[in-house]
Amino acid sequence: MDVLAEQRDYYRHRAPEYDQWWQRQGRYALDPEAERGWFADIDEAEQALAAFAPAGDVLEYAAGTGWWTERLTRHARHITAVDANTETLDLNRRRTAGTGKVTYLTADIFAWTPPESTFDTVFFAYWLSHVPESLLSTFWAHVRRALRPGGRVFLIDSYHHERLAGDLQQRHLNDGRQFQVIKRYWQPAELESTPGWRLKARVTTHRQAIHAHGTPI
Numbered sequence: 001m002d003v004l005a006e007q008r009d010y011y012r013h014r015a016p017e018y019d020q021w022w023q024r025q026g027r028y029a030l031d032p033e034a035e036r037g038w039f040a041d042i043d044e045a046e047q048a049l050a051a052f053a054p055a056g057d058v059l060e061y062a063a064g065t066g067w068w069t070e071r072l073t074r075h076a077r078h079i080t081a082v083d084a085n086t087e088t089l090d091l092n093r094r095r096t097a098g099t100g101k102v103t104y105l106t107a108d109i110f111a112w113t114p115p116e117s118t119f120d121t122v123f124f125a126y127w128l129s130h131v132p133e134s135l136l137s138t139f140w141a142h143v144r145r146a147l148r149p150g151g152r153v154f155l156i157d158s159y160h161h162e163r164l165a166g167d168l169q170q171r172h173l174n175d176g177r178q179f180q181v182i183k184r185y186w187q188p189a190e191l192e193s194t195p196g197w198r199l200k201a202r203v204t205t206h207r208q209a210i211h212a213h214g215t216p217i
């Protein structure tokens with residue numbers, strides 16, 4: 001199986017246990033100090049998103065179980081939440097359908113072309129690090145295509161001080177099944193050098209996350 005298919009498959013099987021990672025439960029538990037840092041950094045990213053104010057129509061790539069979709073509903077008029085897996089979107093729907101603001105779309109981001117000039121914001125959390133180098137420029141071109149004039153992008157991702165060999169990472173599920181995924185860790189200066197974009201990037205205080213926002217040039 002190619003790594004992009006394996007990555008989709010991994011998140012499909014991981015859907016029911018995915019939020020244990022956000023909540024630092026089970027095998028994702030941290031010692032008390034690290035846990036405080038984790039939640040403080042998520043809070044910091046959330047505050048940065050609130051300050052950015054993703055109003056209007058939002059396209060959320062790789063929306064997953066809706067941890068951020070729910071936060072987007074506090075600002076946006078409407079969100080189009082795209083993900084490859086119905087399993088993750090079903091959980092997202094449970095979390096956010098009550099707001100009446102979300103359209104759920106099952107699609108492979110690498111095979112789907114977004115509608116042109118439709119969105120005020122394109123948002124993606126913990127997704128850019130899963131985009132392989134060879135597809136980066138196509139991905140960013142699609143983000144640009146999706147935005148209305150004056151539109152903006154906001155992204156959040158995991159932070160690590162260096163890249164992994166081959167941008168590949170071995171993952172496993174609670175039951176031990178193994179999968180390989182792309183994991184390309186970004187530094188602020190690298191993000192800010194994204195061709196065709198004016199981005200401002202920041203690592204959170206406890207160095208658990210990186211977020212960036214900006215506009216096409």
Ligand SMILES: C[S@@+](CC[C@H](N)C(=O)[O-])C[C@H]1O[C@@H](n2cnc3c(N)ncnc32)[C@H](O)[C@@H]1O
Nearest residue numbers: 008011062063064083084085088108109125126
């Ligand atoms: C790390 S999770 C991030 C989910 C969510 N944004 C969050 O922050 O909790 C990555 C998500 O990407 C989705 N995904 C993986 N490959 C995909 C692809 N080719 N197209 C669309 N979604 C994909 C997975 O189903 C998963 O929900």
